[in-house]
Amino acid sequence: MVKKIKKTLQEPSGSEEQSPDPEKGNGYWETHKKKKGTLFDVSFFYDWCKACGLCASLCPRKIILNDPLGRPYIEDMDRCSGCRFCVIHCPDFAITVKERFADRRRSTDEE
Amino acid sequence: MREEAEIIRQEYLRHDKKFPHVWCPGCGNGIVMGALLRATHNLKLSKDEIVLASGIGCSGRMPTYIDFNTVHTTHGRSLTFATGIKLANPELSVISVMGDGDATAIGGNHFIHAARRNINITAIIINNSTYGMTGGQYSPTTPYGSKSTTSVYGHVEHAFSIAELAVTAGASFVGRGTVYHASHLDKLIGQAITKRGFSVVEVISNCHVQHGRRNKLGGAVEMMQSFKNNAVTVGKAEKMTTEEMEDKFTIGILADIDKPISTEEYRRINRQAERDADKVVKAKVKNGVKRYEE
Ligand SMILES: Cc1ncc(C[n+]2csc(CCOP(=O)(O)OP(=O)(O)O)c2C)c(N)n1
Ligand code: SF4
Ligand code: SF4
Ligand code: SF4
Numbered sequence: 001m002v003k004k005i006k007k008t009l010q011e012p013s014g015s016e017e018q019s020p021d022p023e024k025g026n027g028y029w030e031t032h033k034k035k036k037g038t039l040f041d042v043s044f045f046y047d048w049c050k051a052c053g054l055c056a057s058l059c060p061r062k063i064i065l066n067d068p069l070g071r072p073y074i075e076d077m078d079r080c081s082g083c084r085f086c087v088i089h090c091p092d093f094a095i096t097v098k099e100r101f102a103d104r105r106r107s108t109d110e111e
Numbered sequence: 112m113r114e115e116a117e118i119i120r121q122e123y124l125r126h127d128k129k130f131p132h133v134w135c136p137g138c139g140n141g142i143v144m145g146a147l148l149r150a151t152h153n154l155k156l157s158k159d160e161i162v163l164a165s166g167i168g169c170s171g172r173m174p175t176y177i178d179f180n181t182v183h184t185t186h187g188r189s190l191t192f193a194t195g196i197k198l199a200n201p202e203l204s205v206i207s208v209m210g211d212g213d214a215t216a217i218g219g220n221h222f223i224h225a226a227r228r229n230i231n232i233t234a235i236i237i238n239n240s241t242y243g244m245t246g247g248q249y250s251p252t253t254p255y256g257s258k259s260t261t262s263v264y265g266h267v268e269h270a271f272s273i274a275e276l277a278v279t280a281g282a283s284f285v286g287r288g289t290v291y292h293a294s295h296l297d298k299l300i301g302q303a304i305t306k307r308g309f310s311v312v313e314v315i316s317n318c319h320v321q322h323g324r325r326n327k328l329g330g331a332v333e334m335m336q337s338f339k340n341n342a343v344t345v346g347k348a349e350k351m352t353t354e355e356m357e358d359k360f361t362i363g364i365l366a367d368i369d370k371p372i373s374t375e376e377y378r379r380i381n382r383q384a385e386r387d388a389d390k391v392v393k394a395k396v397k398n399g400v401k402r403y404e405e
Contacts, residue, residue: 048130052137057332087116088149088293091141092131093124096116
């Protein structure tokens with residue numbers, strides 16, 4: 001999948017006709033069809049976060065809390081539904097939501 | 112597998128520029144930037160075939176941070192530079208991002224005529240109802256009665272609606288979204304980029320620092336909530352009365368029409384004129400160099 005994305009990023013796609021139709025919905029919140037019981041990890045990149053409070057107020061599950069300085073944190077990570085509503089509303093690109101894998105394989109392709 | 116958010120952060124942002132960006136905490140400009148990046152990423156456009164032009168204003172800072180071909184031009188002239196770029200190289204996807212003051216005050220004439228001419232570029236207009244960067248003066252979209260640094264007793268003029276203006280001016284595609292409806296915004300921007308012709312996406316955004324604070328609209332969170340409450344989809348709005356629509360605005364696609372693109376017509380005519388000129392020269396050569404020289 002990564003390879004595929006990388007390839008498409010490098011390939012100039014040429015004319016507009018070849019481009020996929022955004023109507024069909026290829027936003028990533030749709031491509032992440034959730035399996036039941038999947039758990040997610042939410043990480044905040046505090047160097048970029050400006051403590052605006054948007055993520056905490058918009059999270060549908062209300063699991064994002066703010067510390068006294070306004071910075072977000074999550075206590076009950078298992079309740080995250082993986083909807084990524086916080087990700088697309090963070091003006092500072094400071095949130096990453098990832099599927100949690102038991103074998104910690106994900107640590108290999110971390111930033 | 113990398114998350115899309117990670118791909119965007121790692122491959123589309125210019126990390127040598129100062130991050131976190133200059134925008135105030137919670138400013139909608141960052142959300143629009145995210146939507147634009149997701150839209151181009153989902154369209155699988157390469158970074159080299161996109162040109163992002165901007166004018167001056169908070170919104171004008173956007174190209175600084177994105178790793179496309181970018182130009183940060185003068186106030187209100189984003190569309191004029193974009194037109195030149197598109198004429199010079201029609202293969203490029205040219206996107207122009209502007210603020211409400213940038214696009215409809217100082218750049219208003221460029222805006223309506225770009226729409227009338229139907230140039231194949233995409234205009235994203237971030238409407239935060241004020242001149243954010245210069246300290247909150249009123250703009251052409253500041254609502255009647257609103258307070259600003261240049262209307263401390265309440266604004267006495269009336270606002271116009273950017274999207275409806277674009278429709279009447281003749282744009283091929285006109286959409287309106289808000290920063291609250293971020294995933295909808297992705298799709299709108301994607302459609303606008305794919306659309307052939309002049310496409311406009313008006314994004315209702317929050318400037319809680321200059322506009323919200325003066326008008327007691329609350330912070331970013333409260334303004335975001337008000338966008339959620341006041342936005343009505345185009346379909347629903349048709350069934351609502353004018354009284355019900357008061358203080359509300361429509362979101363969705365307001366116009367989507369197909370008509371000839373002037374930049375392409377211009378190239379076609381150019382080629383035809385060249386061919387005609389060739390013919391004249393050939394005919395003259397045939398009739399004798401003497402007459403050709405006359
Ligand atoms: C020719 C010119 N006139 C005036 C200015 C001052 N100026 C800078 S930004 C700005 C307003 C920008 O407002 P807007 O386009 O709404 O963008 P925002 O900051 O709200 O995103 C003005 C008037 C300028 N830079 N150049
Ligand atoms: S939305 Fe982003 S910048 Fe704002 S508090 Fe949350 S993580 Fe921080
Ligand atoms: S992904 Fe959804 S549920 Fe999880 S923290 Fe973000 S907004 Fe909340
Ligand atoms: S002044 Fe307004 S538009 Fe400019 S960065 Fe701050 S909130 Fe955003």
